[in-house]
Amino acid sequence: MLEEVSIRIAGLTGLGVEFTTEVIVDACAKRGLHVYTYRFFPTIVRGGYTFSDIRISCRKTSSPPDEINILGALSKEGLRDVDKILSKDALIIIDEEVDVSQSVCKHVIQIPIGKLSRELKTRMNMILLGFLSGLLNLDFEVVTEILRKKKISEFESNLRGLKKGIRIFEESGLEKIVVKSYGGVKSVIRGSDLVALGALYAGCKFFAGYPITPATSIMEALMNWIPELGGVAVQVEDELAAINMVIGASYAGARAMTVTSGPGFSLMAEGIGFAGMAGIPVVIVDVQRVGPSTGLPTAHEQSDIDIATHPSHGDIPRIVLAPSTIEEYYTFTVKSFQLSEKYRAPVILLLDQSYTLNYQTIDKIRNPEVYSYRVSIESSGDSIEVYPYYDSEWVPSPPSKRLLIVASSVEHDYRGFSVQDGEIHASMSDKRLGKLRELEENPVDWEVVGDVDGREVFITIGCCRAAVEEACSRLSKNGRRFKHIPLKQLWPIPRKLREELREAEVVYVVEQNASGQVLRLISKEIPENCIVKSVRRYDGQPLRSRDIVEVLRDGSG
Amino acid sequence: MGQASSVFDRSKPKWCPGCGNFVVYSCLKDALEELGYRPEEIVVVCGIGCATFIWSYLNTNSLKALHGRVLPAATGVKLVKPSLKVLAVSGDGDAYSIGCGHLTHTARRNIDLTYIVIDNGIFGNTRGQPSPTTPYLSPTKISPRGWPEKPVDPLLLVAVSGATFIAQGYVGNPSSLREIFKKALKHRGFSLVNIVSVCPTFNPKRTITTIKEKILDVGLDSQRDLDEAVKLLLEARKAGRIPVGVIYSRDEPTYNDLLNANSDQKSIVPDLRVLEIALREFGLEIEC
Numbered sequence: 078m079l080e081e082v083s084i085r086i087a088g089l090t091g092l093g094v095e096f097t098t099e100v101i102v103d104a105c106a107k108r109g110l111h112v113y114t115y116r117f118f119p120t121i122v123r124g125g126y127t128f129s130d131i132r133i134s135c136r137k138t139s140s141p142p143d144e145i146n147i148l149g150a151l152s153k154e155g156l157r158d159v160d161k162i163l164s165k166d167a168l169i170i171i172d173e174e175v176d177v178s179q180s181v182c183k184h185v186i187q188i189p190i191g192k193l194s195r196e197l198k199t200r201m202n203m204i205l206l207g208f209l210s211g212l213l214n215l216d217f218e219v220v221t222e223i224l225r226k227k228k229i230s231e232f233e234s235n236l237r238g239l240k241k242g243i244r245i246f247e248e249s250g251l252e253k254i255v256v257k258s259y260g261g262v263k264s265v266i267r268g269s270d271l272v273a274l275g276a277l278y279a280g281c282k283f284f285a286g287y288p289i290t291p292a293t294s295i296m297e298a299l300m301n302w303i304p305e306l307g308g309v310a311v312q313v314e315d316e317l318a319a320i321n322m323v324i325g326a327s328y329a330g331a332r333a334m335t336v337t338s339g340p341g342f343s344l345m346a347e348g349i350g351f352a353g354m355a356g357i358p359v360v361i362v363d364v365q366r367v368g369p370s371t372g373l374p375t376a377h378e379q380s381d382i383d384i385a386t387h388p389s390h391g392d393i394p395r396i397v398l399a400p401s402t403i404e405e406y407y408t409f410t411v412k413s414f415q416l417s418e419k420y421r422a423p424v425i426l427l428l429d430q431s432y433t434l435n436y437q438t439i440d441k442i443r444n445p446e447v448y449s450y451r452v453s454i455e456s457s458g459d460s461i462e463v464y465p466y467y468d469s470e471w472v473p474s475p476p477s478k479r480l481l482i483v484a485s486s487v488e489h490d491y492r493g494f495s496v497q498d499g500e501i502h503a504s505m506s507d508k509r510l511g512k513l514r515e516l517e518e519n520p521v522d523w524e525v526v527g528d529v530d531g532r533e534v535f536i537t538i539g540c541c542r543a544a545v546e547e548a549c550s551r552l553s554k555n556g557r558r559f560k561h562i563p564l565k566q567l568w569p570i571p572r573k574l575r576e577e578l579r580e581a582e583v584v585y586v587v588e589q590n591a592s593g594q595v596l597r598l599i600s601k602e603i604p605e606n607c608i609v610k611s612v613r614r615y616d617g618q619p620l621r622s623r624d625i626v627e628v629l630r631d632g633s634g
Numbered sequence: 635m636g637q638a639s640s641v642f643d644r645s646k647p648k649w650c651p652g653c654g655n656f657v658v659y660s661c662l663k664d665a666l667e668e669l670g671y672r673p674e675e676i677v678v679v680c681g682i683g684c685a686t687f688i689w690s691y692l693n694t695n696s697l698k699a700l701h702g703r704v705l706p707a708a709t710g711v712k713l714v715k716p717s718l719k720v721l722a723v724s725g726d727g728d729a730y731s732i733g734c735g736h737l738t739h740t741a742r743r744n745i746d747l748t749y750i751v752i753d754n755g756i757f758g759n760t761r762g763q764p765s766p767t768t769p770y771l772s773p774t775k776i777s778p779r780g781w782p783e784k785p786v787d788p789l790l791l792v793a794v795s796g797a798t799f800i801a802q803g804y805v806g807n808p809s810s811l812r813e814i815f816k817k818a819l820k821h822r823g824f825s826l827v828n829i830v831s832v833c834p835t836f837n838p839k840r841t842i843t844t845i846k847e848k849i850l851d852v853g854l855d856s857q858r859d860l861d862e863a864v865k866l867l868l869e870a871r872k873a874g875r876i877p878v879g880v881i882y883s884r885d886e887p888t889y890n891d892l893l894n895a896n897s898d899q900k901s902i903v904p905d906l907r908v909l910e911i912a913l914r915e916f917g918l919e920i921e922c
Contacts, residue, residue, distance in 0.1 A: 264918040278908040278920070280901035283714050285706075306907055309713045309895045313706070314739040321703040325679065325710025328697050329718065331899040333710070351700050407920075411904075441919040449903040461641065461673050461693070475695040475718060476674045485698035495690050495698070 078257040080135050083142035084209070085162070086202075087128035088151030090121060093202030096227070097149075098129040099436065100206060103223045104215040105133050106263040106438045110256055114435045115141045115619055118375050120290075126154045133213070135257040139403060139437060139543035143623040147212070147254070148182075149205045151190070156180065168251075170208055172201075188245050199238030200231075207242015214253045217243070263438035268406040268428060271442075272362060273298035275410030276334055279447060281360075282308035283326035283333035285319040287341060290374045291430045292364040295336045316341040320348030320361070327357050328484050330451060330474030332414050334360035339368045339381050342388070349423050350389030353509070355484040356467055358417035358450075360410075362426045364433045367617050376617030377430040379538055380590035385425045386568045386598060394422035394509045398521055401542040401563035403437050405522070408445045409565075412521060418450035418472050420512045427567065429540040431619040456480045467491045467508070513569045520571035524563060528553065531560035532582040536574075538564055538595050541587045541620045548625035557629075567598065575602040585628070587612040589620060641673055642666055644693035649684060654805035654831030658752050659688055661808050662721075665815035676719045679708040681733065683759045684833075685725035685752035694721075702732030705740040708747050709889075714899040716890045719819070720747040727757045730766040730786045737788070741824050742796035743889040748818045748825045751788065754833040755840055762836035775836075790867050792826050793860065793882060799825035800863065800882040804849065805832060806842040810878065813854055817880055823888050830876055845876065852879035860884075 084101070086094050095116065102112045113132040119125030132142040144164035150156055150171040159169070160181050171177060173187040188208060194201040210220050224235050272295050276284075284303055286296040296312070303310035308331070313319050319335045326333040337345060342363045352359045365381045367373035385397045396416055400409045406428065413424040452471045455478035456462050464473060464480045468491040475482050483493030488502045496502070527535070527549055537545050542563040549559040562577055578584060584603050586596040593611040603609055612628050614620050642663045649655045666676065676694040680686035682701035689696040695718075699707040708722040729737060729751040740749070756774075757763040764774040764781045767788075771780035789800055799821040803811035811829065818825040832840055850870055856879075858866065863882035870877045890896050912918040 262917065264916045266916045266918060270916065274908055274912050274918075274920075277911070278904050278906075280903040280905050282899040282901050283710065285710070302911060304893070305911070306905060308899060309893055311713070311893075314735060317703060318706040318709075318736055318739070321699065321706035322710035322713070324699075325697065325707035326714045327710075328707075329677070329711040329715040330901070331714040332901045332903070333714075347700055348703070351703075355698075439918070441921060443921045444904070447904040449901065451901055451903075475677055475715065478674065481673060481693065481695050483696050483698075485696075486700055487698055493696075493698075 078255050080257055082133050082146050082254055082256055083144065084131045084133070084147045084149065085128050085145045086131070086149045086151070086205070087155030087157070089154055090118060090125045090127045091123035092151040093200055094127050094129050094151065097202045097206050098131055100220060100223050100227070101131055101209060101213070101215070102265050102436050104210065104219050106265045107219050108216065109258040109261040109263060110135065110438070111137050111263065112265065112436070112438045113138045113140065114437065115431055116435055117618070120374055126157060128155070133256050135259060138547070140540070140547055141619050141621050143621050149209055150175070151201055151205060170205065186249060186251070193241055194238065197237045197241060199234045203235050203238025204242040204245070207239040208246045210239070211243045211246030212251060212254055214255045263440060265436050265438055267294065267434060267436055268403055268432040269294035269434065270298055271403065271406040272410045272428070273302060275407040276360070277302055277306060278444065279411045279414040280332050280449070281334055281414065282331040283323065284310040284335065285313050285322040286335050286337065287313060287316050287319050289338045289341045291366055291434050292336045292338045292341070292362065294434060295362060295364070316344040317348065320345040320359070323359050324348060324352050324355070324357050327359050328474065328482070332451070334362065336362040336364065338364050338366045340371060342381060342384060346389045349395065349425070350391060350393050351486045352423040353389070353393030353395055354391070354486055356421035356509070357484055358414070358421065358472060359423050360413045360417055360426065361423060362428060364428045364430060366430055373617050377619050378590060378615060378617065379429065379588050380594065380615070381427060382538070382567060382590070382594035382598060385427050388425065392506055392510060394420060394513055395568055396420060396422050396424045396513070396516065397427060397568040398424065398566055399427040399539050399564070401537070401539060401565050403432055403439055404442055405565070406432065407442050409521070411445050411447060415448050415450070416521070420516065421509070422513065427539070429619070432540050453477065454480060463492045465491050466493050467505070516566070517569040517572050520566040520573065522565050523571060523573055524565070525560060525577060526563065527561040528558040529560060531558035532580060533557065533559050533585070534578060534581040534583070535559060535561040535585045535587060536564055536595065536599065537561065537587045541589065544620040544622045545587055545625050547622035548629065551622070552626065552629055564595065564599070570599060570602065574599060578603055578607070581607050583608045583610065585610045585612050587620070587625070589614050591615045640667060642693050645691055647687070647691040649687065650835045652832070652834040653684070654754060654829070654833070655685055655688070655752060657805040657808050657811065658750070658829055658831065659691060661812040662688070662750065662815055663692065664812050665819060669816060669819055671719060675717070676721065677711050679704050679711065679720065679722045681724045681728035683725035683728050686723050686728065688723050702728055703736070704728060704733060705736040705749065709740060709743070709745050712745055712747050713890065713893070713895060716746070716896050717898050722747055722749045724749070724751050725758070726751060726753040726755065726765045726767045730788055734766070734786065737792060738795040741792040741826070744796060744798055744823045744886055746823055746888040746890060748827065751826065751828050752831045753828050754831040754837055756833050756837040758833045758836050787867070787871065788826065788828050789881060790864065793864050793867065797826055798823035798884050798886050801825070801827045801880045802830065802876070802878050803827060804830040804845055804876065804878055806846050807878070814880065817854060817883070821883060823886060848874060848876045850875040850877045852877045852881060854880050856880045856883050858882055
């Protein structure tokens, strides 16, 4: 039995690459296997090159595979780039009508995918799914049940294809590929669903957003679930409306959030400044994609660090968090709401496209401690008073008995009353920014992993953590000692970072953007005598552990 | 006109002498009092510009929003706290220039709020640049040979966008303006009250007298259907007249009605019902 196998399903959009992937992932999870997926897709809805990598393992894995062992191609385009990613002994399964004479791979199995799908009036991907489920020893009953649940209207034709595919595998005489399982059943989930669930658990009662890849799946989940729990979720005309509606709703007492990606985040900039100035708690999720400008809308990149940490003009308080594990997609979302209230600052959650959109297995999740600063307060006096909104740790909202709540985008005093006085501006600025010092000292979920005494130190952001952890554990067998700091709080910059780097000899800053935005952000925290290596991959694909292994072997960076 | 002892007085209003905002402010205050509102149940959401200073002077809950973003902010308030009476206040620059995009969308959603726009045809706060309601080809500080843009017609714009209450007042007739406010405040749905106003400092050519000559009184009880209302607006425009009164009023379900969101939101923290959704949709166990 194998410990791990990696499969790529490739072809054109519209052929069912995603559907096939989801069925395989679901069936593996039900056998207790860990699965990580990564899907590359173009902006073209039908007819563009797409693939999906599925990493099946007996251990938890959260980074893309270094090599692909099995390629299931639904069209000739599926053979693209195979020389770069296939392992030496990889198996290719492809339609018999495709000319494979140029293929570098020795093990090519050609099956009549197209012919059979026409004869049986079924989809091509079902023949391939049948073949792969035979090859991977997936339980027939389980796969059938998944197909029934997924698309009942096409169940009969899908089943015909599945059965035929299995028979072809059995007739091929190939040996089954079985991955070791420690049993149990895993849940299959995307980061987007975890963010939506986290928001709901925190009591989020208002959502406003505008569709944008790759953030739309969070929006869709919230639009479904928030009304189910009695709240309000709306799709609005643009991101300017989204952020300002969220601010209005939060002022009026509801925990509120919006989700977007880079271009929408740029549009929200002024609103984020408003929330910071007015001390109105809001949560903004930015699922990063390739920029600048419209960029590559469907591809992965971590290039919004600059704008997330410096989103708006003026000195605004803000908190920027980047979860480093799929579980943190849930826990950080929950925490964002209370942090935003406690520090009266917008919280920006910086997410990765690869974790947000793709399915992974997880065991279970532990809820973080939850608290709220939203209280209902009433005045004991006879007359109506204006609440000292900016002197209070509480966040009351209208209507409050005999109390008025005044919040403002222009400079104001402790009650929210407009002022022109420079001295009040100075003291209010200190008050707004001063609160965050506490987070500088005690950052959210600070963690140091690997060898805590290691002199070679990795600093990673977001999903780069998994690839680096994997590479380090492989290379530490050769005696190298690596300390690893997954940087989860990007603003305010944790003071502990400097302390942890004091003994460092080499610091590798690993991130996925062209200019080294994380390195630029934290460069003052790195001791002067240390060797600094910026490790960057920015070709639209998530980091693989072999990228790190190569850097460490070459000593380049 | 407003008395000094009103519960809605916070501080003494300050605008230039002769500014139309004084009239709007006292008419609004009177209307609120006459309808028996209490300051706690009202939220005034303001944008940027001289007109919006009302938020400082009027003693209510208030949210001073960004330039042009009054309507989204006000919408957010209404969607989560329908028990509040929401007023949005802008000038013509705030409403019809930088914020024009939100106007059509808020109207077509029929958000239950009253949008008060004080329209003096000039950017007064920035000292006299043309606004979207500055007359076509009229000379301004930055266009001595005449402003080359045709003015926005806010009433027609919201009429075809689905607004359910459309009115126009003018600062030369406070008693009519007060009644228009009362009608708008009582309306359930999106109401726009455009107020033709004056800026003696930066738009001295437009005076109460010059406005008065063009007034077309359309009354306070509109039985017009949308076609008739649009026809009235088009004909008035053609004749160079300013219709004053309630142009259109109709009851339709509000956005809150359609979203089934007519009770005030209270955040339940934490909301344990999520555990069921996680289990149902993903078989995911979340430990508390």
